[in-house]
Amino acid sequence: MSKKSFYAHGKLLLTSEYAVLDGALALAIPTRFGQRMTVKQTRKSDLFWKSYDKEKNQWFSAQISLYDFSAVKTTDDDKAAYLSKLLKGAVRQNSEFLSKWNGFDVETHLEFDRDWGLGSSSSLTYLVAEWAGVNPLLLHFEVSKGSGYDVAAAGADLPITYQLGEETVNYTEVDFEPPFANNLYFIHLNQKQDSKVAIEHYFKKAKQKKTLVKKISALTESILRCKTLNSFIDLIKEHEALLCQHLGLDSICDQRGFQDFSGGIKSLGAWGGDFILAASGESPSEVEAYFKDKGYDTVISYKDMLLQNEAVEVA
16 A cells, blocks of 8 residues: 655744734744654555654554544544544545545654644644645644644745735745854753643733734844844843733743843743743853753754754754
8 A cells, every 4th residue: 555754844933922923023943853744545444543752652543534534542532633623624625635435544753852842733734734735824724723833834944934914824934044043042941831821811911912013023024134142132132021011921031030141031932831042152061051050951052953954962
C-alpha cells in the first residue's frame, strides 16, 4: 500500500501577541523543531492514528470511523474530538479527501517537547491540510478562532510578517537575522499556557484596541528595521509595557523576578508560560547561567531555534 510523508515547522511569535487577533502586524519565525506525519493506505475500514513525542513515546491514539469521523476508540476523548473536527473540515474543503473505500494508518512524530508551545496543534492543521490537498489557512479558520499566524509559519521557510485584514490575510517571508542575532535567546518557563484562556482574557481586558493595534504594528516595523542591540532592547521593553498597560497584566520580569537581568525580556504568546525572548550583551555562558540559576534550564539561542540552522543538542 502507498505511504506518504509530510512535514510542518513549529513557530514562535516574536511581536504582536494577542493584538495580532485584531489586525496588528506580527513577526513570527518557523523553528527548526517541527512535526512530521506519515500516512499509509490500508485495507482496513477505519483510520488508525498514533502520535509520538520527541522521545518516541506514544502519547495519543485513536481509531476514527471514516463513515462519520467519530472516535471508535481513543486514549483521549478531547484530542480525538479535535482530530475529528479537523478531518471533517478538510473533507468540507475537498470532498474527494477520504472518500475512497479504504482505511489509513497515520503516525505523527514531534521534534519538540509537548509543553514547549511551539505549535503541536497548528503544525497538525498544516499536516492534515497538506494530506487533504487544501489551503492550510482555510482549514484553520474552519476549525479555530486563532489568528492563523502559526499555521502560516508551519509552512514557511523564513520568518514571516503576518496581518489579518477584515476579509484578507497577508503574510510575507522576510529575512530577519539582525546584526545582533547572536545576542537573542529563547528561554522556556517550565510550563505550558492555555492559548484559548489567554485569548479570552485579551478580548475581555484589552483597552482601546485600535490604538493598541496601531502602536504594536509600528513597533513590529521598528523591530524589523532595527540594527543595534540597545535599540532592540528598548523596543521589546516598550512592547512589553504597552501590552501590560492594555491588558492589566504584570510584565514577565515582575512575574518571574527577572528585574536584575542585564538586557531586555519580553513575553511570547500566552504570558506566564512557554517561551520568553531575552536580549543581552552578556556572553552566552553568562545568559545561560543567569536563567539556570533561577531554575530555567532550556535556553536556546535565536540562531539555534531558527529553521535555517543545523540541528544542535538542546539542554
